[in-house]
Amino acid sequence: MPAESHHLPDIDCDVLIVGSGAAGLSAAVTAAWHGLKVIVVEKDSRFGGATAWSGGWAWVPCNPLARRAGIVEDIERPRTYLKHELGEHYAPAMIDAFLEAGPRMVEFFEQHTTLQFADGNAIADIHGDTPGAGTGGRSVIAAPYDGRKVGKLLGRLRKTMRETSFMGMPIMAGADLSAFLNLTRSLPAAWHVTKRFTRHLLDLAVHGRAMQLVNGVALVARLAKSAEDLGVLLWESAPVTELLRENDHVRGAIVSTDKGSIRIHSRHAVVLAAGGFANDIERRKALFPRTPTGHEHLALPPVGVSGDGLRLGESVGARVNTDIASPVAWAPVSQVPHPDGSVGHFPHIIERGKPGIIGVLSNGRRFVNEANGYYDYVTAMVDAAPAGEEVTSWLICSHGFQRRYGLGISRPFPVPLSSFIRSGYLKTGNTIEALAQACGIDPNGLSSTVSEYNRHARNGEDPLFGRGSTPYNRKQGDVSHHPNPCVAPIEQGPFYAVKVQPGCFGTFAGLKVNEHAQVLDDRGHAIAGLYAAGGDMASIMGGHYPAGGINLGPALTFGYIAARHIAGITAYEQENDHATHR
Numbered sequence: 401m402p403a404e405s406h407h408l409p410d411i412d413c414d415v416l417i418v419g420s421g422a423a424g425l426s427a428a429v430t431a432a433w434h435g436l437k438v439i440v441v442e443k444d445s446r447f448g449g450a451t452a453w454s455g456g457w458a459w460v461p462c463n464p465l466a467r468r469a470g471i472v473e474d475i476e477r478p479r480t481y482l483k484h485e486l487g488e489h490y491a492p493a494m495i496d497a498f499l500e501a502g503p504r505m506v507e508f509f510e511q512h513t514t515l516q517f518a519d520g521n522a523i524a525d526i527h528g529d530t531p532g533a534g535t536g537g538r539s540v541i542a543a544p545y546d547g548r549k550v551g552k553l554l555g556r557l558r559k560t561m562r563e564t565s566f567m568g569m570p571i572m573a574g575a576d577l578s579a580f581l582n583l584t585r586s587l588p589a590a591w592h593v594t595k596r597f598t599r600h601l602l603d604l605a606v607h608g609r610a611m612q613l614v615n616g617v618a619l620v621a622r623l624a625k626s627a628e629d630l631g632v633l634l635w636e637s638a639p640v641t642e643l644l645r646e647n648d649h650v651r652g653a654i655v656s657t658d659k660g661s662i663r664i665h666s667r668h669a670v671v672l673a674a675g676g677f678a679n680d681i682e683r684r685k686a687l688f689p690r691t692p693t694g695h696e697h698l699a700l701p702p703v704g705v706s707g708d709g710l711r712l713g714e715s716v717g718a719r720v721n722t723d724i725a726s727p728v729a730w731a732p733v734s735q736v737p738h739p740d741g742s743v744g745h746f747p748h749i750i751e752r753g754k755p756g757i758i759g760v761l762s763n764g765r766r767f768v769n770e771a772n773g774y775y776d777y778v779t780a781m782v783d784a785a786p787a788g789e790e791v792t793s794w795l796i797c798s799h800g801f802q803r804r805y806g807l808g809i810s811r812p813f814p815v816p817l818s819s820f821i822r823s824g825y826l827k828t829g830n831t832i833e834a835l836a837q838a839c840g841i842d843p844n845g846l847s848s849t850v851s852e853y854n855r856h857a858r859n860g861e862d863p864l865f866g867r868g869s870t871p872y873n874r875k876q877g878d879v880s881h882h883p884n885p886c887v888a889p890i891e892q893g894p895f896y897a898v899k900v901q902p903g904c905f906g907t908f909a910g911l912k913v914n915e916h917a918q919v920l921d922d923r924g925h926a927i928a929g930l931y932a933a934g935g936d937m938a939s940i941m942g943g944h945y946p947a948g949g950i951n952l953g954p955a956l957t958f959g960y961i962a963a964r965h966i967a968g969i970t971a972y973e974q975e976n977d978h979a980t981h982r
Contacts, residue, residue: 408659408660408661412667413438413665413666413667414666414669415428415666416653416666416669417441418640418674418712419440419449419709420440420620420634420636420673421450421673422623422956423933423936423956423958425447425620425623425624425959426505426509426960427671427931427933427962428632428959428963430963430964431963433512433513436668436966437631439664440632441635441639441640441655443638443708444558444704448620449558449674450678450702450905450906452558452559452616452619453561453702454619456614456952457520457949458539458540459947459948459949460503460956461473461478461499461537462475462503462538463506463517463537465517466536466537467503473534473537477532478532479495481533481534484530485530485944485946486944487944489725489942498953498957509956513622514626514629517541518540518541520540520541523536525538525947526772526773526776526946528873529870530946541619542614544572544612545613545621546611547607547609547613547621550624553634556634559617561700562744563744563809569596569597569610570610576592580593581804583812583814596612635655637657639655639708640708641654641661642712643670643930650716650929652664671933672713672931672932673933674936675709675906675936676707676710676907676910677707677710678699678701679699679704679705680706682694684697690785697901698902700731700745709910709932713936716927717927718921718927720912721938724908726779727907729905729908730774730777731775732748732903733745733902734746735825736808737824744809745903746809747774747905748900751805753770753771753875753876754801754877755885755888756800756889756890757770758849758850758853759794759900760793760849762840762842764843765845767793768780768781768865769862769866770795771867773872778902782902791902793900794827794899795900796895797895797897798890798891798892799895802896807826807896807898808898808900809825810898826896827839827897827899828897830893830894830895831895832850832895835895835897839897852864853889854890867886874886908942908943909939911936913938914926917958918931919932934954940958
């Protein structure tokens, strides 16, 4: 008997939230703390969405952690930076709402929930020469979390992405990561890694999974635990099939469960937070540049992130804003052939800024400052790849570079290289020409590019693209390398290359909303009872990428804004008056 024929009894709540990433859980926790009855429905069998697979950084200018560290800046500085970065896509009401609510969001979670943060006070904005650019104090990340504290809920949460963990162990950006990179160069680093890895092996033996939660998994675990503590109902494997409406007011949804369909009536609102459309092939085909079939793209978010929220919004008259600089949050990605026959995706975030690596096209020429942001790398690759050819580039380095920093998923010494060469993931050659042939790159083009690059790199210079010229570049480089932390020659063979293609962390084109996160119809009017946050909401950055964490910062903030608006909270002061709302 098909499940759909069962009619389960209807259920009531105040707020129904579709999706369980940062935006959905932020809205759930905030609404529940303000006394509302909340249900979160997640299509996948695990909670956390793309957030769980992310680095977990959130861009929140003027946040309390920066203030406590003595980094106090006027809100006009980040506003100036965004005005210059976003240009014609700068939407004052949306940016003001974000800049005002962001620091309060961090403060709210710190004071009232299990979500605690660590600072990213040393992280610079990507474009250091833009007026108002920050050199630090604008980023936060969830503090590491002990999986034991999550209780039974832990098994229902998405684990770290296989490709970005080491034997299932996530590594945290900052001190943790630099210890892994300096494992063979410093005793304190070796001791840190030994302790960390020994504990991980013990956790694997006892619990069958990583228990030292960091990055995106820590953010999801802390939010999900906070939600559970506040009585939020969390349903996995529960896709929404339809929104319910009464007189132009969204009043809930029909949710498919393994026991049949169920109608959830929500008295106040439905929040769409299903993560955008990274894996919606049709929408990719329609909106992404140079993606003729929709398949020329290596999306990092889980397969379930496939445009459900956008379709639900459109079904009740919402519209998707495609009038933006880019519909997609680009990231350079390589395809990883796993031994079990599956293919994974690896994001190239860390090694591109290190000294002694370049990115080239099939003609053998460089096309970008490799130490710039991941979004900038792919934008340049899409623009520069010869017309009619596959959009692709190769990251090229020497044996010494690979052993020191790693290349893609091939880790630095002491992790062996042979399996990556055998699988074809790493291309290799004893000379630059042999490497070019192995990759299908023009050998003369590559040979002249490398010798021209080396001539200047020996002096730490890169006249072609100015690598190492911004604080962000230098932070991506290796501080111990002089004179330029981002530039070194590529001289000693064997040489290695990995093929890099356009991929993404998520999408920017989303439902048009106002500053309260209310979804708008085609006349610009709010659709009563419908809100969106995270990837389902059109990015407030207008398709630009001014800083790391510009997906999660606004996702957490607009989840918080939506919940407060639904709860009818107007003044921020009331939040700290516990008695009023509990």
